Amino acid sequence: MSALAARSARSWPGVLRLGVFGILVFALLASMLFAIGAGRFSVSAPRIVEILLTWLQNPGYAPEQMDERVVLLVRMPRVLLAALSGAALAVGGAALQGVFRNPLVSPQVLGISQGAAFGGALAILVGYSGVVLLGMAFFFGLAALVLVGALARIDGRTEVITVILSGMVIGALFAALVSIVQFVADPNTSLPAIVYWLMGSYSTATWARLGLAVPGLVLGLVMVFLFRYRLNLLALEETEARSLGVNPDRERWYVFIAISMMTGTSVAVAGIVGWIGLVVPHAARILVGEDHRALIPASALIGAAYLTFVDTLARTLTAAEIPLGVLTALIGAPVFGVLLRRHFKEANRA
Amino acid sequence: MTLNLCRNLKFKLDMQFIFERWARAHSRKEVSLSKLRKSVIGLAMVVGACATSMVMAEPITLVDQGGRTVTLQKPANRIASIPIPMASTIIAIDGSTSKLVGMNPTAKSAIVEGVLGTIFPEAKDIPSDITAPNFIPNIEELAATNPDLVIQWADYGSDLVDPITNAGLNVALISYGTEEKTRYYHEMVGKALGKPERVVEINGWRDAVAKEISEKAKAVPAEKRLNVLYLGRALTSLSASGNTGNYNAWQIELVGGINASDDVEGNGTTISPEQVAAWDPDVILLNSFEAELGVNRVYEDPILSLTKAAQNKKVYKMPLGGYRWDPPSQESPLSWMWLANLLHPDVFQYDLRAEMKRAFKSLYGYDLSDSEIDGILWMDMQGDATNYAQFKAK
16 A cells, blocks of 8 residues: 555656656747747748648758748758757756756856857858858867866866866956957958857858757767766765766766767857756756756757747847847846745755 | 238138139039029138138137047148048048058058059058057057047947047047938048048039939839848848948938838848848848858848849849948949949939049049959959949940
């Protein structure tokens, strides 16, 4: 009897969790469908369904009409890119918070975003875009990470606090380098391009660009997903983790590389889109709890749905593109403030 | 004695100036009585002004576009220009580079790489380290050029201005965006250089061409007014501008077109390709700022290539003359003629090549060659575009 009660007590959250994931998957699909349907160029709902069905039936389909091209060549890659980046940014934040046992850290903390931003700004300054920009953003994001690693490694060991402080140092360094790039940029040509790119936008999304971004984003997501159980161990106290046979140093670096891959790629294709990695994991924690096995996939789903939705707002509210980074910060900062207060209230009560 | 001499000299100059104006008016064969009367009244006023100003040792007083009063003891011989377009304007108003002692690095590269570099090869030796490209002045380099007058932007806050005045230098501020502002700062600089007659000529040309074009454009019926989209950036992301304070919108409407992006708030705002599809412009103008930007950017883009503009081969890159033709400059009337001829070839038939030759002669004292005109108009790239054959050399 008591065993049965125990089992049902254990399985109830399981059912609940399944329900939550069902709702999240539904929310993501709804958000993506809404994004494909909405836009400045008006295409009727039945026509969109027709276009999507034609496309799904013959994948090699080359659209000829303007409405087909808008849906298949402009909105589709943009929606997929926003969803994938949203998932990657959210998962990166969740993983980082687990590793640092601190719910307030984000990829900006390690200086990865700033490093990637410098690489991209430099590419624009010397007149490159596309693959070169992506490559340079990724390279300098990784370089920032390597520098942080080198700086934080003292006597063969790396403490969490030194990593955070080194990240701040390297981040500040690359932020200064970005300023230098802006300082020397031509105010007629490259400066506006750099400024708008840094503000973040998916307006240049194409299938080709999506193709460039997919490897980095998907590889990073898969790595963190496979590591989700390990993240629980890394979230333990350092000595406790060691006693469980985990090498926290090395495992942490696997996670860092995955995160820098996702951050560098997403910065390259859309500039710095902040706050996703901070707000989304918190929302996910409220829904599914602290266990990374559930937290990581939940963060991915919420992040994808959220960024898709915000990006749709950015491109449809006005004729002009509203910078995405501005919108995510406008929505993210107040939400985060509320979460923060609730977090500390609960902590005080406990 | 000296005062007398000076007065005589000034009187002679003024007389000459009025005579020139008179002669110009005469040559147009439409001298009206009122014009004659104006000239006489002007003459009387100048005589009066000369008499009073002589006593004051004639300092030059300007009200700049920041609303400040700037006083020069004598016409400026050494002007340093921090805003980009101003450098070539000073060269045009003075007719030489000798008064320009410092300029923005971006202005310098544009001059050296463009046709002005051929006309004024000595421009490459003018210092450009007086300012960073973003208009933050380097006070010591600026002071080292020993300028009588420094030109700076009025619109970017006092942090860009105060350090210059603090160093004891004379600053005049200019503002950008509309035709009125352009004419005003032309006058201001002409006055500062002691060459107001040059500006009467340059602004008079603007006025005459603008009036002529707007008069003819009025006759264009509403259904023949084309939607024209000017893309301020297009190499990677796209940007467009609304109507408020935007020179390109003004230019488009002057020649009887409609700014396709008039529902955009602000200037140089990022837009999505989908928005271009929704506007479906009849004509697309590409900026001359992005050197690598060509018309194929539009023809090879899956969305832009389906617009009416691309389908009808009405995609044009703005020419790059002594200065760029998209923002206001001393060459703006050429830009209006170019666009007017393109949009309404049935209404406007300017002989653009002849006008360019005339303008370059009068602005820079230079005889443009046919191949230089081809280069400015991008004939190689867009010679086959609709209505573009009219610009080919005969």
